[in-house]
Amino acid sequence: MEQQELVREILRLKEERRAVILAHSYQRPEVQDIADFVGDSLGLSREATRTDADVIVFCGVHFMAETAAILNPEKTVLLPDLEAGCSLAETINPEDVRAWREQHPDGIVVAYVNTSAAVKAMADICCTSANAVEVVASLPEDRPIFFVPDMFLGAHVERVTGRKLDIWLGECHVHAGIRSEDLAAQLAAHPDAEFLIHPECGCSSTCIFLRPDAKLLSTEGMVRYAAQSAAREFVVATEVGILHRLHQKAPGKRFIPVREDAICHYMKRVTLEKVYESLRDLKYVITVPEEIAVPARRALEAMLALG
Structure with missing residues (x-):
């Protein structure tokens, strides 16, 4: 057809x-x-x-x-x-969360949405890359926090909020594949471009060091920012599928992927x-079985309630 x-x-x-x-x-x-x-x-x-x-x-x-x-x-x-x-979601299972809870009975588990329903069911609240900072900032300061599963997003949240987190060492294979040398090459090739980078990228800290004005944004944050920015050229560090939407929402502007092979085959x-x-x-x-869906729904609704 x-x-x-x-x-x-x-x-x-x-x-x-x-x-x-x-x-x-x-x-x-x-x-x-x-x-x-x-x-x-x-x-x-x-x-x-x-x-x-x-x-x-x-x-x-x-x-x-x-x-x-x-x-x-x-x-x-x-x-x-x-x-x-999802390679990131597969890095953690409910038993990993349960083991941390046993060591921290008063702890709070924050689960990135890039997790299975079974892991969400073990969490107190979920987050996305768009609201992870807001979620963690809303939590009591006197209780330990376990952030799962993306270590680079966790490090970004820790840096912005100033909160010490226990961070699971998971990563997205696509974002982890975007290296510091890729950023450096694009910085040299496009010195006047704005840099948009997803906080899941392993090189996000390097990017901030090399370009303090770089914007760490969720995919939707990138779309909104590019549409309202006066800049005409952007270097984009995330999965290349976002380029189609960027061109639609910000016509006439140029978007250069940090890596053209940053492709999620899933x-x-x-x-x-x-x-x-x-x-x-x-x-x-x-x-989703009800015994998993009910507690997972509570964690998701706690996130959505933040607005």
């Missing part, structure tokens, strides 16, 4: 199923273009709670579809490809063909 026909069939099935399509900013351009809403994890989490659709087709990775299912237990949540996982597993098949066959339905 050709792309135009696929798009027509997706739109027809979407209406027939009373469905909404949500897509992360790292998805393929054609998948972003078919979506009703494109955004980062925080925006997608909020949008999932607002929709009155019967079916949510989540064009992202597994933990994101789980989050939508947890927040919308009465809706059907579909993930077009079950193999769309994100790219979702295709238009798979979105069509997902709607046609109502596959693959993502469900």
Whole structure:
């Protein structure tokens, strides 16, 4: 089936199923273009709670579809490809959190949304890269905090808030692959460009040292900033899928990826063909057992309550 026909069939099935399509900013351009809403994890989490659709087709990775299912237990949540996982989420399991809790009975667990539902169920509150600083700053200062699982985002939060955190040593393989030498090369090649860098990047500290005016931002933060900035050129340090959205929201500006091969192959597993098949066959339905969903929902709602 050709792309135009696929798009027509997706739109027809979407209406027939009373469905909404949500897509992360790292998805393929054609998948972003078919979506009703494109955004980062925080925006997608909020949008999932607002929709009155019967079916949510989540064009992202597994933990994101789980989050939508947890927040919308009465809706059907579909993930077009079950193999769309996350290297960061796989770095930690519930037993790791339980072991820390046993050592810190008065501690608070902050779980980045890039975790499994089972890990979220062990947490007190969730966060995204967009609100991690706000979440940690809201917590009591006299209790230990376990931040899981991204060590680079944790270090960023620790630096900004001044709070000492216990940080799990997990990383995203894409962001960890963006090296200090990549930044240095782009700094030399584009001295007048603004630098936008995701706090999951392992080189974020180096970037701040080399370019004190660099902006550490979530994917959605990058989009908002680029749209309102007077600058015409930006170097972008995150997964390259964001470039499509940046060009859409800030037309006429130039966006240079720090690494053109900063690609999450998990994100790219979702295709238009798979979105069509997902709607046609109502596959693959993502469900979360109630004993996990209930405590995970509490942690997610505690995050969303911050605004």
